Amino acid sequence: MKATLDRHKMTRRDLLARSAAIGGAFVIGAGFVAGPTAAWALEVEYIKPDTMAALIQMARDIYPHDHVADQFYAAAVKGYDNADQAQMIEAGIAALNAAAAGKGYAGYLATGWERDRVDILRAQEDSPFFQTIRGGLVTGLYNQKAVWPLFGYEGESYSKGGYIDRGFNDIDWI
């Protein structure tokens, strides 16, 4: 974390300001990534906190759902924080940061418009890094039971007796 801050000549206050500037997605602290209201926090051990923050943003940019809070994207990618995959993640995010720098931004996270971040991702979508992250999100994000109600999906129904008496034919608009 310190090295990152030094490199960008940023203080924690600057970082907070930057986060706020792109929508208040993350507060980054020493060894953790957290939501702005401290509703959730993610400890990181092998991946740098700002790398994890960028990874979470990348996850949202791949599968953006405006009604799905950051904590679910964080949960979907936190599994990469391990000794085996940390280097792959650092290198992948570094490539995104480099692409952002080429567009005049301080990094991927500092790229303010989603369309610009998506352009960066689109240019790298055939890379193993991108495909690993995207493929992992298909289950990592959408197979979280806590996410299902946000889409209206009701999940398991056998224990409730199915829908025979609970609306299997309840629509009246057709």
Add this chain to the structure above:
Amino acid sequence: MAASFDLNDDSVVVVIGTGAGGGVLSNELAQKGVKVVALEAGGRYLPDDYINDEWDSFGQLAWTDPRTTSGDWRVAKDFSGLPAWIVKAVGGTTIHWAGASLRFQPHEFKTKTTYGDVQGANLLDWPIDLAEMEPWYEKAETKLGVTRTGGRPGLPGSNNFKVFEAGAKALGYKEVHTGRMAINSEDYDDRISCQQTGFCFQGCKWGAKWSAAYTDVPRGEATGNLEVRDRCHVLKIEHDASGKVTGVVYADKDGNQQMQKARLVCVAGNSIESPRLLLNSASNMFPDGLANSSGQVGRNYMRHTTGSVYAVFDKPVRMWRGTTMAGIIQDEARFDPSRGFVGGYEFETLSLGLPFMAAFLDPGAWGREFTTALDSYENMAGMWIVGEDMPQETNRITLNHDVKDSHGLPVPDVHFDDHPNDIAMRNHAYSQGQAIYDAVGATRTFPTPPYPSTHNLGTNRMSANARDGVVNKWGQTHDIPNLFVSDGSQFTTGAAENPTLTIVALAIRQADHIAGEMSKGNL
């Protein structure tokens, strides 16, 4: 009380696989007093074990042994290691199937005659016809308790069906109903009626849907004539110097190799594993694999021309509530080459839960075009397209010697190229399917690409002449009199209909034939 037979008992019939083909055949033989050892690669899972969760159930039931793919079909790109979505368990894919139980149309047994020469297609008439199959279809419908047959009422229509039906009627389609389903609309055969729970693909926890896992298999065992050995994967079929099969070598649940002797062997491992086993059983006498003098083993692989259409509306549908396949439109199943293709197709409603919708709606897609579709998941309706695809000699199962399974055997490579007729049919079906939903106010529709194959057919096809196929009209191989094929790999052509009812009808008929020939001393 389930039987227990000795490995050296060479009076038994060995059946390989316990799904719609093998499970039914084993029971039907056992009911007739024939001693049967059924070898099943998967484990035993019953309704209490089934899981109302798409990925957890997939992990429990799916056949995920290594396989490879090639060809221009999109499945090879999207799911390169998973060409087929089928089950590895006692009862086979009858645990997973949606229950659609349709008889073939008369002309679908005679496609070479009806369709004529279609360039690139290896069409052939079946050596049987609908008239011959009708009594066996009736027995199969009675066994499965198929709705809208035998006086059994249809299932009630779900939300997904209501949308589908209204759209179909708006387009002028006439043959629209809640299907002929092997799902009880009222209590039948010791199974309760459907509770509209959804998760039909994950195994019916009520047992309202017919599956060999909890009907034919235990009933066969109860005769004392059937022993089912689960987690036993057959590696090779052995034969003697006269060319007759003598038994099978298999890896048991502890990984130890065993040899079960047999009077007769019936292969029912699905259209990928069945030809693979015949090819892996090559010997000095049969260097191209067993029963392969025609060179047709593994060829003519068919998977039905499939695809899905999902649509978003401005109001909720909640398609996941109720049976996964809740209705059918049959108007397009007819033979009508004026549409630009031979053969026909069915529309059948389909629903996926959110996890599978994310995986299958548009595999590989990302960004807002994709996610805004899922944002409207609650307002989504869905249907599946299932149509007759063209048999092609080059669509085939081969042994991939570069990749070995856990037993050290080459894995099957599944090669499939779409025939121009398949593409024309799929495009027609996408267009009609989208029109159905547009007609009732869809705000967005999605022509969704095929899933990994659930209907795997044709790789040991039935033919009148030994040079054209692998088995005769009884499923008996042309080359080896005591070697039979008992699954969908017998199909000469695929027809537009879901294949399970025909597989079951053929298995009942084959059991009758085998038992009769055995009692006459001919087998």
